[in-house]
Amino acid sequence: MAFFIKQNDTAPILQADLKDANNTAVDVTGATVTFKMRPVSSTSATINGAATIIDGEAGSVKYEWVTGDTATAGSYFAEFQVVFSGGRIETFPNGDYIQITILDDIA
Helix, strand or coil: EEEEEEECCCCCCCECCEECCCCCCCCCCCCCEEEEECCCCCCCEEEEEEEEEEEHHHHHHHEEECCCCCCCCCCCCCCCEEEEECCEEEEEEECCCCEEEEECCCC
């Protein structure tokens, strides 16, 4: 999944449908979901924030950008980490990252 946003923007919201290896929606009802993002060239997260569950049964989640999240233009890797009610942890997407590009503002 590729996502583009302009520097210093807080819209559009990043939305994803979390699916398992069989491409089946993962029920995240009652879970805690965190959005994590880091520059491609780094191992340290620049964002580690709460995501919102839109539709638990469908695995639909979103992250709403806040001021400062998109301040630095560049290429980033991102993922959603789910902690299920029983304590199990699973990260989505499983086999790759969400690729985010923050583009420079013109002025």
